[in-house]
Amino acid sequence: MDSTTAPSLFIVAAALRSEQRDAEAVPLLEQALESASTFPAVAVELARSLNAVGRSRDALAVLKRARRRWPEEADVCHVAGVAYQLSDDLLRAARCYDKALALDPTHHGSWFNLHMMVMSRPLH
Numbered sequence: 001m002d003s004t005t006a007p008s009l010f011i012v013a014a015a016l017r018s019e020q021r022d023a024e025a026v027p028l029l030e031q032a033l034e035s036a037s038t039f040p041a042v043a044v045e046l047a048r049s050l051n052a053v054g055r056s057r058d059a060l061a062v063l064k065r066a067r068r069r070w071p072e073e074a075d076v077c078h079v080a081g082v083a084y085q086l087s088d089d090l091l092r093a094a095r096c097y098d099k100a101l102a103l104d105p106t107h108h109g110s111w112f113n114l115h116m117m118v119m120s121r122p123l124h
Contacts, residue, residue, distance in 0.1 A: 006035035010042055013049070022049040033062070040066060040073040047079045051086055059083040074104035081113060090117060 009032035013025040029046035032038055043066035050059035063080040070076055081096030094117060097110040 006032040006038045006042065010045070013045060017045065017049060017052075020052075022052040025049045026053065040070045040076055043070075044073075044075045044079050047083060051079075051083055056083045056086040060087070072103055074100040074107045074110070077103065078107060078110045078113075081110065085113065085117070093117065 009028045013028040013032070016022070016025040016028070026046065026049045029042055029049060032042045033046055043062055047059040047062050047066075050056070050062065060080065060083045063076055063083060066073070066076045067080065077096045077100035081093045081100065084090070084093035084096060094114065097114045100107045100110040101114075
């Protein structure tokens with residue numbers, strides 16, 4: 001795969017995702033992620049697509065590899081939190097959101113998801 005392929009695949013997959021065609025975006029993003037010249041957003045979008053089609057375990061596997069490759073990427077931690085939340089593992093979800101916020105204190109998605117997790121808990 002040449003260095004222009006990954007960005008091209010990413011753009012086509014993003015267009016598919018914008019039309020809620022995540023199942024079609026997944027193979028393109030998987031191919032783009034294999035490229036040596038890939039970037040963190042590819043892993044993030046692949047995980048989002050996998051979550052959207054009910055494959056949160058696969059999303060977590062992608063994100064675990066992405067966290068090793070890009071440990072300082074807040075979006076990778078945030079989307080891992082989403083995948084854990086979809087899997088009803090709220091403790092791990094909260095830890096991922098906390099890590100995303102430690103990396104980027106202005107990460108609105110992580111703030112929002114943490115807030116919603118707290119607000120949805122029953123009061124004792």
